[in-house]
Structures are given as structure tokens and as C-alpha cells.
Amino acid sequence: xxxxxxxxxxxxxxxxxxxxxxxxxxxxxxxxxxxxxxxxxxxxxxxxxxxxxxxxxxxxxxxxxxxxxxxxxxxxxxxxxxxxxxxxxxxxxxxxxxxxxxxxxxxxxxxxxxxxxxxxxxxxxxxxxxxxxxxxxxxxxxxxxxxxxxxxxxxxxxxxxxxxxxxxxxxxxxxxxxxxxxxxxxxxxxxxxxxxxxxxxxxxxxxxxxxxxxxxxxxxxxxxxxxxxxxxxxxxxxxxxxxxxxxxxxxxxxxxxxxxxxxxxxxxxxxxxxxxxxxxxxxxxxxxxxxxxxxxxxxxxxxxxxxxxxxxxxxxxxxxxxxxxxxxxxxxxxxxx
Ligand code: UD1
Numbered sequence: 001x002x003x004x005x006x007x008x009x010x011x012x013x014x015x016x017x018x019x020x021x022x023x024x025x026x027x028x029x030x031x032x033x034x035x036x037x038x039x040x041x042x043x044x045x046x047x048x049x050x051x052x053x054x055x056x057x058x059x060x061x062x063x064x065x066x067x068x069x070x071x072x073x074x075x076x077x078x079x080x081x082x083x084x085x086x087x088x089x090x091x092x093x094x095x096x097x098x099x100x101x102x103x104x105x106x107x108x109x110x111x112x113x114x115x116x117x118x119x120x121x122x123x124x125x126x127x128x129x130x131x132x133x134x135x136x137x138x139x140x141x142x143x144x145x146x147x148x149x150x151x152x153x154x155x156x157x158x159x160x161x162x163x164x165x166x167x168x169x170x171x172x173x174x175x176x177x178x179x180x181x182x183x184x185x186x187x188x189x190x191x192x193x194x195x196x197x198x199x200x201x202x203x204x205x206x207x208x209x210x211x212x213x214x215x216x217x218x219x220x221x222x223x224x225x226x227x228x229x230x231x232x233x234x235x236x237x238x239x240x241x242x243x244x245x246x247x248x249x250x251x252x253x254x255x256x257x258x259x260x261x262x263x264x265x266x267x268x269x270x271x272x273x274x275x276x277x278x279x280x281x282x283x284x285x286x287x288x289x290x291x292x293x294x295x296x297x298x299x300x301x302x303x304x305x306x307x308x309x310x311x312x313x314x315x316x317x318x319x320x321x322x323x324x325x326x327x328x329x330x331x332x333x334x335x336x337x
Pocket of ligand 1: 087088125126127150179180198199200201203215216217218219229230231269292293294295296
């Protein structure tokens with residue numbers, strides 16, 4: 001599989017995956033509606049790799065454009081990142097999330113069926129485990145969703161599984177990401193959130209760069225070693241290589257499979273602050289406030305399945321993640337502009 005369509009390829013995880021694909025000599029076409037990302041990310045990927053991807057500004061709700069795209073290309077597989085991803089916004093505008101994420105995926109799959117392309121890697125999330133009863137979390141743990149964003153991820157997983165049950169020539173990898181952070185070591189591409197970040201790492205880097213006064217830690221009395229909530233942070237470059245391994249898997253061992261992509265290691269909010277201070281020498285002022293509604297207490301992955309079946313593992317630790325996030329933020333204090 002050498003000719004890959006990447007939906008949402010200008011976003012945070014998409015751009016890092018495109019970089020890795022180009023480095024490995026894949027032919028890459030990126031489609032994106034640029035609603036939440038900038039084309040500049042792809043330009044920088046091309047500069048870093050010295051290779052080009054084909055870009056088309058296409059919205060997955062545009063059925064005609066998708067048909068045209070598939071009729072004029074011969075894709076081997078699709079990596080599907082495109083989707084809205086802000087939890088708070090999804091609660092405020094649920095229909096926007098259902099329409100964009102679910103209808104968009106159905107349109108994509110229909111275009112794939114019509115073109116006879118039946119290999120897909122889907123960008124799912126650990127959000128499908130809700131507030132898990134125990135960690136490390138295995139792929140067959142109970143699933144739930146606590147907000148419209150999470151429900152779109154879970155629903156798309158079900159849609160793709162049902163596609164495979166109806167036609168087992170579909171080859172599908174559902175990748176459940178834990179908490180992607182970090183940036184490419186060049187500092188040229190990274191996470192570029194709109195407005196005030198709701199995720200921890202971009203919030204910390206914006207405090208460090210002086211754009212925000214202090215971090216508010218959501219909850220200091222959780223039943224954890226230091227009272228703050230625990231997550232499985234994974235470097236976006238390690239996450240990106242997981243997608244290439246998933247493509248190889250679809251080739252060598254067809255069928256449908258679900259994989260957790262994390263490090264398998266839990267870190268508290270205070271652990272992240274300590275690692276950030278170690279990596280950068282910067283102090284992060286913080287106060288502890290109320291818990292954020294809907295937050296899990298402890299959520300980290302069992303990554304044995306991905307390690308064994310994808311022959312994939314992570315190489316970067318929390319200090320690396322903090323150093324690279326900070327490098328990106330420092331070089332690009334206002335994102336891609
Ligand atoms: C959040 C989403 C999750 C989504 C994921 C995508 C919620 C409730 N969950 O996950 O559905 O899949 O992002 O990346 O929004 N924290 C602070 N202060 C902050 C920001 C975060 O203390 O200003 C804490 C959080 O309480 C949490 C940890 O940092 O314990 C990580 O938060 P975050 O980066 O938002 O990720 P998740 O909550 O795991």
C-alpha cells in the first residue's frame with residue numbers, strides 16, 4: 001500500500017503522520033476543509049521532508065468532490081483524521097458534531113465503496129472508555145460516551161465494524177489514541193489550538209510563553225499519588241509511526257482490529273508540570289481548582305496488543321514530550337498565523 005489518502009492531514013496528528021509517510025516514500029494526498037487547521041502545516045512538512053504531498057481542499061460533506069477525488073486517483077488506503085474534536089463545543093453544538101464527524105465518515109466510506117478502496121485506518125480516541133473502572137485499559141474494556149464528541153468517535157467505530165461484518169473484504173484499524181502531545185523535533189510543526197487551549201499541554205506551554213497567567217489544575221483531591229488526575233501522554237511522533245504500522249498490518253494481516261496507542265504509563269497533572277520544568281527550566285505557576293465535569297480520574301493504556309501485533313512501540317518519554325512541545329511553542333508563539 002503506497003498511495004495513501006489522508007483526511008484531516010493538515011491537523012496536529014495528521015501533519016505529523018503525513019511527515020512520517022513522506023519520509024517512508026509513500027505517495028500522499030491530503031484532503032482537509034481547513035476549518036480548524038492551516039495549510040502552512042503541510043508546507044512545513046514538505047520543507048522538512050524535501051518531498052511533496054498533493055493537497056485538495058475538500059470537505060467530507062461534499063459528496064461530489066469526494067466522488068471526483070476517488071474517480072481520478074487510485075488510492076490503496078485511507079487514513080481518516082478529519083473531524084471536530086473539542087468536547088465543550090460538542091456539548092454546545094451537538095448537531096454540528098454529528099453532521100460533520102458521522103455524515104462525513106459515511107460519505108467517505110460510500111466514496112470508498114464506489115471506488116473499491118476498502119482499507120482504512122481510523123483516528124479514534126481513549127474517550128470511548130469514558131471514566132474507566134481500571135487502568136491499564138485493554139481494548140476489550142467496556143465502552144461508553146459522555147459527550148457528543150465521544151459519541152461520534154464511538155459511533156464511527158461501530159459503523160466501521162458493521163461495514164466489516166457486512167463485507168469482510170474491508171480491512172480496518174481502529175486506533176484509540178490516549179493523550180497526544182509534543183511536536184516534531186524541528187519545532188516547525190505542532191499543535192495549534194484555536195483560542196484558549198482546553199487541553200493540558202498547550203495550556204502549559206502558553207503559560208510558559210507568557211500568553212496565559214497560570215495553569216488551573218482541575219482537581220487536587222483525586223485518589224492518586226498526588227491528588228491530581230492521571231493520563232497516558234504520548235508523543236505525537238510516536239503516535240504517527242503507529243499509523244504506518246497499522247497500514248502495514250492491513251496489508252500483511254487483513255481484517256478488522258482495534259489498538260490502544262499510548263505509552264502504557266500514567267502521569268498526573270503534577271508529574272507533567274515537574275517534567276516540563278525539568279525539560280525547559282521554566283516554572284509553571286498554578287492553582288488547584290474544582291474538578292472539571294466529565295474528567296476521568298485515571299486513564300492509561302495497556303499497549304501490549306499494539307506492541308505485539310503492530311510491532312510498534314514508543315520511544316519518547318514525558319520529558320521529551322515537554323521539551324518538544326515547548327520548542328514548537330517558543331518558535332511559534334502564535335501558532336501557524
Ligand atoms: C480531553 C477530552 C477528551 C478528548 C481529549 C482529546 C475532556 C473532558 N476530555 O481529554 O474527551 O478525547 O481531550 O485530546 O475534555 N487539566 C488541567 N487544567 C487544564 C487542562 C487540563 O488540570 O487547564 C487536566 C485535566 O483535568 C486532565 C489532564 O489535565 O486531568 C489532561 O487534560 P486534557 O489535556 O484536556 O485531556 P483529557 O481530559 O484526557
